[in-house]
Amino acid sequence: MSKNLFPFPFKQQLSKPSTWLFLLTTILLHIFLFESASWKVSPASSESDIPASVSVYLRPETIEDAPAPNAPPSVEKAKTSVTTTAPVTKKEVPSLDQQTDTKPEPPQQESSTTETNNTTTETPVIAESTANPSDGAAMPEFSFKFPPPAELQMEVSYAKVNDSPTTGVATLTWERDIEKYKISIEVGINLLITKLNLMTITSEGYSDIYGLMPVVSHDIRRTRAATAIHFNHKDKVISFSSSNKSIPMENGAQDAASILMQLAAIGAANKSQLEVGREFSIQVAEGRDATPFLFRVIGEEEIDSKLEPETGKLTTVHITRPPKPGFYNSQLDIWLAPSLGWYPVQIRNTESNGTITNQVVTSIKQNIRYEN
Secondary structure, three states: OOOOOOOHHHHHHHHOHHHHHHHHHHHHHHHHHHHHHHHHHHHHHHHHHHHHHHHHHOHHHHHHHOHHHHOOOOHHHHHHHHHHHOOOOOOOHHHHHHHHHHOOHHHHHHHHHHHHHHHHHHHHHHHHHHHOOOOOOOOOOOOOOOOOOEEEEEEEEEEOOOOOOEEEEEEEEEEEOOOEEEEEEEEEEEOOOOEEEEEEEEEEEEEEOOEEEEEEEEEEEOOEEEEEEEEEOOOOEEEEOOOOOEEEOOOOOEEOOHHHHHHHHHHHHOHHHHOOOOEEEEEEEEOOEEEEEEEEEEEEEEEEOOOOOOOOEEEEEEEEEOOEOOOEOOEEEEEEEHHHOOEEEEEEEEOOOOOEEEEEEEEEEEOOOOOO
């Protein structure tokens, strides 16, 4: 079988040397072509293998890490990266949140500095409002200690120049509890069996760090309609029922009745507050206007008084309010008695035409209870 494997003509061709040379050449050519083909394919395959492995296995990491180095070039880019990459797939959100927690630190610092700047700009405003004397938060000029409730009986004289004086009587009632107070001054004349009231001035309100704080003051007279003065402490305005006029209210503003006990409380708190030569201003509302009363301390004076029956003399502290052109033409003098609880024991008003109204305390009855 092996001998007849190839036909005879084919055997003759194999016996020729040219045939073997052709076969050898053909085999070598195929080997050369095969090797050259492997040289061209192997580099291309190696280059294609590298990116294939990178693209397949490293793509998730490059997507997460790639924006990280490109995000911090500027604060604005960081902000845009946060806003644009936030709506990515749910798997990538936690990694982006970590990046936003670290990257946007500069804008957070900017916002914190602006907040601190806002606080620093607000602080001077508060300091300025506290230090402003016209503001409600300004500290008071005096300390106060109010005398006990009492009823003061007074003799009144009204004398014009070159005319006989007219006499009368008056009662000053001072009532106060922990917060509220009420002052009433009634002026009239004694008849045979009764008293005829000619004028009644009342003041009601509270007390605070500025002393008495009037809320309303009434002026009732026989010869004219009653009037009222209202103190709006919330809006810091004084209004008058007799007119549409309203005036800004200063701290410690008083009325014609409360000013007497306000001065008494200043002296009772500390006598040095009424040292000789001291001047101070208190806004007082009366009639249809409210003006600053400029007081000046004259000093100690000894006056005639029925309150000292043995000697008839009483040591007092004299305070005056001189006339002020354009505001008030009369002079007001008040005498306080330190030995009697600093109650006002004499009040005198001298008008520009020489008319004098004088009120002298003849008796003091304390422990008057305040009734609501």
